[in-house]
Amino acid sequence: MPIFKEKDYLRVDLDREPDESLWMKCKSCGELVFKRRVRENNNICPSCGEYFFLTSVERIGLLVDEGSFEDIAEPITADDPLGFADRKPYLERIAEAQAKTGLRDAILIGRAAIAGIPVVIGVMDFRFIGGSMGSVVGEQICRAIEAAIAGRRPFVLVSSSGGARLQEGLFSLLQMAKTVAVRARMAEEGLPFISVMTYPTSGGVQASIASLGDVVIAERGALIGFAGRRVIENAMSQELPSDFQSDAFAFEHGAIDRVVGREGMRDELASLLRFFVETG
Amino acid sequence: MSDERTLDLLEAKIEELRHLDAADGIDLSKEIERLEAKLEELRQELYANLSDWERVKLARHPKRPYALDYIDAVFTDFYELHGDRLDGDDRALLTGLARLDGRTVVVVGQQKGRSTEENKERFFGMPRPQGYRKAQRAMRLAERFGFPVVALIDTPGAYPGLESEEHNIGGAIAESLLTMAGLRVPIVAVVIGEGGSGGALAIGLADRVLMLENAVYTVISPESAAVILWKDKERMKEAAEALSLTADRLRDLGLIDGVIPEPLGGAHKDFDRTASALKEDLARRLAELANLEPKRLVEERYRRYREVGRYRDASHEGE
Numbered sequence: 267m268p269i270f271k272e273k274d275y276l277r278v279d280l281d282r283e284p285d286e287s288l289w290m291k292c293k294s295c296g297e298l299v300f301k302r303r304v305r306e307n308n309n310i311c312p313s314c315g316e317y318f319f320l321t322s323v324e325r326i327g328l329l330v331d332e333g334s335f336e337d338i339a340e341p342i343t344a345d346d347p348l349g350f351a352d353r354k355p356y357l358e359r360i361a362e363a364q365a366k367t368g369l370r371d372a373i374l375i376g377r378a379a380i381a382g383i384p385v386v387i388g389v390m391d392f393r394f395i396g397g398s399m400g401s402v403v404g405e406q407i408c409r410a411i412e413a414a415i416a417g418r419r420p421f422v423l424v425s426s427s428g429g430a431r432l433q434e435g436l437f438s439l440l441q442m443a444k445t446v447a448v449r450a451r452m453a454e455e456g457l458p459f460i461s462v463m464t465y466p467t468s469g470g471v472q473a474s475i476a477s478l479g480d481v482v483i484a485e486r487g488a489l490i491g492f493a494g495r496r497v498i499e500n501a502m503s504q505e506l507p508s509d510f511q512s513d514a515f516a517f518e519h520g521a522i523d524r525v526v527g528r529e530g531m532r533d534e535l536a537s538l539l540r541f542f543v544e545t546g
Numbered sequence: 547m548s549d550e551r552t553l554d555l556l557e558a559k560i561e562e563l564r565h566l567d568a569a570d571g572i573d574l575s576k577e578i579e580r581l582e583a584k585l586e587e588l589r590q591e592l593y594a595n596l597s598d599w600e601r602v603k604l605a606r607h608p609k610r611p612y613a614l615d616y617i618d619a620v621f622t623d624f625y626e627l628h629g630d631r632l633d634g635d636d637r638a639l640l641t642g643l644a645r646l647d648g649r650t651v652v653v654v655g656q657q658k659g660r661s662t663e664e665n666k667e668r669f670f671g672m673p674r675p676q677g678y679r680k681a682q683r684a685m686r687l688a689e690r691f692g693f694p695v696v697a698l699i700d701t702p703g704a705y706p707g708l709e710s711e712e713h714n715i716g717g718a719i720a721e722s723l724l725t726m727a728g729l730r731v732p733i734v735a736v737v738i739g740e741g742g743s744g745g746a747l748a749i750g751l752a753d754r755v756l757m758l759e760n761a762v763y764t765v766i767s768p769e770s771a772a773v774i775l776w777k778d779k780e781r782m783k784e785a786a787e788a789l790s791l792t793a794d795r796l797r798d799l800g801l802i803d804g805v806i807p808e809p810l811g812g813a814h815k816d817f818d819r820t821a822s823a824l825k826e827d828l829a830r831r832l833a834e835l836a837n838l839e840p841k842r843l844v845e846e847r848y849r850r851y852r853e854v855g856r857y858r859d860a861s862h863e864g865e
Contacts (some may be wrong), residue, residue: 352775401855
């Protein structure tokens with residue numbers, strides 16, 4: 267594993283914890299639960315089954331064979347081509363996200379094995395500016411796909427992203443075209459691309475690379491869609507069903523192949539990959 | 547643009563005087579000349595230094611020429627093709643066969659409505675999944691017959707609604723991009739008005755990308771950016787500046803290939819001139835691409851998009 271600081275990132279109310287170091291309160295059911303038990307339970311509430319966020323590092327630990335992950339990320343970091351500043355200059359935002367997460371940007375890519383099957387895997391990290399795709403994320407996805415082609419390995423992408431990174435303007439929008447162009451190339455190589463959508467897979471990421479898996483699997487509890495619920499409600503003053511853009515909604519409307527629980531994802535990927543690759 | 551009304555009034559006044567001049571035999575030519583000079587001066591003042599936000603408003607101007615206007619002026623014999631062969635015909639996205647200087651092309655383009663009624667039909671130029679699937683159908687047809695594709699981009703964005711999501715609008719955009727990435731015929735895209743986010747890019751993955759001078763192309767509307775990034779919906783002017791969405795800026799950033807000039811005040815002030823400038827540029831770009839082998843064409847398009855992005859080397863930075 268690369269050198270990343272282990273961090274807690276649980277969707278919990280830390281302020282009202284009786285003992286911050288040991289207990290946490292589940293936002294969904296309100297139960298006080300042992301943090302360690304939550305962690306051992308793949309960041310799923312042992313009381314009600316609510317899924318908490320996984321960091322990219324935790325996600326990799328969950329999905330790939332122990333010790334098999336080899337970081338292949340290019341050593342690149344965000345530039346600021348537009349000189350963008352909203353309430354904060356963009357590069358300051360980047361530095362803060364880097365300090366908070368220990369990551370260079372919103373994705374990790376590497377070679378790994380899933381139940382002994384060699385793959386290239388990319389895992390997005392929602393903590394890093396909402397997992398947004400700017401030039402760095404776009405480039406790393408492309409290099410991951412190229413590494414998959416070079417090594418004749420399947421590619422697995424786990425998305426967790428609000429969409430394009432607004433602070434890089436049209437550069438970000440065009441990462442949609444860029445990742446798709448490289449994906450098109452992979453399609454000529456006879457190598458499978460498995461897209462795993464988690465909470466959330468939306469905007470420009472859902473409308474490009476994430477939707478183009480040979481097989482698309484959603485993690486239970488995923489949010490899948492293009493335009494945000496609030497955008498639609500504001501723009502169209504339209505009432506939306508309560509399960510709008512949920513995993514069940516996407517499945518019902520044919521946008522994904524399957525919905526899989528977090529605890530079963532690794533086995534699911536292994537079984538699926540075995541259809542595509544010969545294993546000894 | 548409140549001053550624009552002043553210009554319109556002055557223009558109407560001049561027109562009125564011309565009529566009088568002709569009808570009553572009174573010589574008003576001096577007066578007309580004086581007012582015309584004044585009009586030109588005001589026009590310069592108003593339009594020569596547009597802010598980015600003013601340009602956004604110009605790109606959305608109700609009199610701005612739309613895709614069908616250009617289709618009529620630039621091409622001959624437009625033959626519209628309807629329906630995605632799955633479940634509908636989206637009227638916000640047009641597809642069809644046409645001739646450019648006698649040569650068959652396939653045109654795809656977003657189409658806004660002029661009237662409330664027409665906008666109801668055309669969803670204000672916001673395509674639904676059926677539109678993007680129809681576009682793919684048209685592009686595949688172009689590929690089968692070796693016709694180049696011309697995309698005219700003018701949309702606030704893909705239609706944001708329940709129905710769109712039920713039909714997987716994100717997936718439809720992604721598939722459209724995938725189709726364009728591998729298409730074995732030339733593609734030229736022109737942003738003629740609003741290039742709104744993924745719904746615009748969905749027909750914009752091309753060998754050459756052009757913009758009209760007052761068109762805008764952006765990852766998000768300035769209004770939405772103001773809400774999301776500034777947490778203040780009134781700050782869209784700042785957002786418009788920050789997003790670098792104008793044609794000149796995007797050309798300087800190397801993200802588009804060319805800017806097609808518009809008359810002062812916008813394309814609608816002299817439509818014929820704008821249309822002929824567009825036609826000329828379009829024909830030139832298509833000619834550049836016409837002799838490339840399909841394989842080379844797709845390869846060059848691939849390189850173009852593989853290269854896009856700006857980042858810094860961080861190999862010297864510690865973890």
